[in-house]
Amino acid sequence: MSLKKRGASLLVGAGAITALVATSGTAHAADPVEPGGIDPSLTTVNLLNINDFHGRIDTDGTGASGKAFACTVVETRAQLGEDSTALLSAGDNIGASPFTSASQEDLPTIQFLNTLGLEASAVGNHEFDRGFSDLTGRVSQAADFDLLGANVYERGTTTPALDEYSIVEVGGLKVGVVGAVTQQTPSLVSPQGVSGLDFGDPVEAVNRVAAQLKDGDATNGEADIVVAEYHEGATEGDDLTTLDAQVAAGGAFADIVNDTAGEVDAIFTGHTHKGYAWDAPAPDGGTRPIIQSNSYGDTLGQLQLGFDEETGEVTQYSATNVEVADPTDTCASNPTYASASAIVDEAVASAGELGKKVIGTVSDDITTAHNDGARDNRQRESTLGNLTADIWLDALNQPGRGGADIGIMNPGGLRDELLYEPTGDEEPGEVTYAEAASINPFANTLMTVDLTGAQVVTLLEQQWQPEGSSRPFLKLGLSDNVTYTYDPDAAAGSRISSVSIDGEPLDESATYTIASGSFLIGGGDNFTVLAEGSNAKDTGLIDTDAFVNYFGARDEVSPDHRKQAVAITDQPSELTAGDEVSFTASGFDLTSLGSPTNSEVEVFVGDDSVGTFPITAGLIQGVPTRNGTADISFTVPEQATAPAGIAAADDGTASQVRLVASPSDTEVSFPVTITADEPTSTTTDPTTSTSDPTTSTSSDPSTSTSTSTSTSGTGTSTGTPTATSTSGTAPSTDDDVTGPVVETDDTTPGPGAGVVGSGLGLLLAAGAALAIAGARRTAGRRH
DSSP: OOOEEEEOOOOOOHHHHHHHHHTOOOOOOBEEOOTTOOOTTSEEEEEEEEOOOTTTTOSSSSOHHHHHHHHHHHHHHHTTOGGGEEEEEOSOOSSSOOHHHHTTTTHHHHHHHHHHTEEEEEOOGGGGTTOHHHIIIIIHHHOSSEEEOTTEEETTSOOBSSBOEEEEEETTEEEEEEEEEOTTHHHHSOGGGGTTEEEOOHHHHHHHHHHHHTSSOGGGOOOSEEEEEEEOOOOOOTTOOSHHHHHHHOSHHHHHHHHSOTTOOEEEOOSSOOEEEEEEEOTTSSEEEEEEEOSTTSEEEEEEEEEETTTTEEEEEEEEEEEOOOOOHHHHTOHHHHHHHHHHHHHHHHHHHHHTOEEEEBSSOBOOOOBTTBSOOTTSOOHHHHHHHHHHHHHHOSGGGTOOSEEEEOGGGOOSOBOSSOSSSSOTTEEEHHHHHHHSTTOOEEEEEEEEHHHHHHHHHTTBOOTTOSSSBOOOEEOTTEEEEEOTTSOTTOOEEEEEETTEEOOTTSEEEEEEEHHHHTTGGGOGGGGGOEEEEEEEEEHHHHHHHHHHTOSOBOOOOOOSEEEEESOOSEEETTOEEEEEEEOOOOOSTTOOOOOEEEEEETTEEEEEEEOEEEEEOSSSOEEEEEEEEEEOOTTOOOOTTOOOBTTBEEEEEEEEEETTOOEEEEEEEEEOOOOOOOOSOSSOOBOSSOBOOBSOTTOOOOOEEEEETTEEEEEOOOOOOBOSSOOOTTSSSOOOOOOOOTTSOOTTTTOOHHHHHHHHHHHHHHHHHTOSOOOOOOO
């Protein structure tokens, strides 16, 4: 058993907060030891911790995941006994939950954590999913544990809106637990739900409260040990696997490591769903533990602190993440486990009837992006993200629903997978209501908003998140009528190179109607340009209902493995016929389950194929990470065709370069302007010129005929019209047809030799006319 005391600081001004932080003392750092290696002469405190549980009392309709987690908590607590152990959390206990919990408003999860003895928890951003009033009302009333947010203030003040700390008595010692949530919370939840709040610097808030808990003043709370519960953590990245790499990357996690005050003896983190137990540098030059325990109850953090009662300091610690295992026979007879297991069983039964209804079928897996066997890589495009965007567009593209042009989906909203293999009693390929609801468990309503083409470009630019964000890049799912190219090495705000809508270049001055959930349309996940759009409309249609309707209207839904965004470095915008062009393209491959690895890419200029190039498989580090690279080099055709919808430019023929990768059929394109190569000539006689394959004779400046044939590396083209002259003098520059006199040596004809000024002018005019004839809309992209 433990005694708890909740705490919230008195109202203080900003200057007082700064003073508290500045005068913060430094505690002596502790020595790391192996688990179970705390010196027996010390008082050992056994702290168990979770983060980002997200209602995972059940994931497959059996309750197995919840029962395994409950048994692991019971057995790990038993190592040092009930009185020496406390269970804590770094937040996101609820929200983004699977169907069993989400369908019952997460109340079974709260009851489950109550039964397991959760003492105190930082609030996570998902605790605000239904707004602040829901958190302080329904959720707080159901929870037996303290919900802490030291950096959450009433708007425009420094008045705490939540309890800042909790005193938990463990092993006869007072452990002060200080909670703080990511400062990005307003961008991660519906803005309306937190409109009355400010979210301050979490490190500053933790330091302020920790200083109070160690200042000797009992009126503002005192603790023997102080631990921080940050709902913020180490960032994503395949190359960020060490503490040093994470700190070097900067951002919120580096601030936690470097700037958390010495009064804090240990640091728990969350939010980024990573697993680590590192020895972080302490302010006095020693170390202290910093730990995060993956997510979804897959692991249980265990931190043992050795407290020297003579010096009043923590001098040793061990930190580890305990793998959750199947329940043992020992747990079966434990009353806490039995109660938690009963809650799971009841919740599963209640959700079962609604959840087992079959709503449609899939032909194969449709999933989020995977990385090293783990789902939910939010830097990567995915079959599930793009399908969801298609569903939003399908639901809202009718005039009565907003007449949407583009569907978009944020990757963080995809909380489960559509798997071909059954997870319950359904047949292979069948999709149940429970599975559909688990993918989008937030009950967002679908909305539309109008953006200009320029704002659509900004929307795609905002996938690169603000500096210091936990995730540097969030890949939007896009409806299948949208593709784009980008330069990952370009400066912020200039990375998007070209965008195509329905196969045509985006028009920056046109208006496009966007369909998505209320979270994203409100500017969530730092996609602020959506909140700046016009004519926003809430359809009232729930996202899960749109999902169910989409599947119900189709015999079968299949994964689309075409990638819709490809990185191109040195992307050209102007081409000259006959020139050699080279650039590198990368990121052809999806990493969703079942997605193929592309082996080659065919390149077209207009409708003309200019070559097929091998794609080298492999991971490219960067932001975003990507797979599959091709080095592309080709000769620009002498007369490239212009696809329908591409209009002529004033200074040349507007066309398009297309890249089509196999076997996925990934296709992206970008607009180019092609100018004709200057002809080459040799001179033998000022009045007579003859050359093969072009021959010119003249007798009358007003009558001309010429024939022209040119070849390039990809084919042969013949130009018209034909000019004939029998005169020995060139047309005057005052005549209707102007241009230089081209004279050649019969024995040394060069490419394009013998084309007189009149013929060249007519040839270029004819090419422009052909391009104009197929035009529908002109591109508005920057280059």
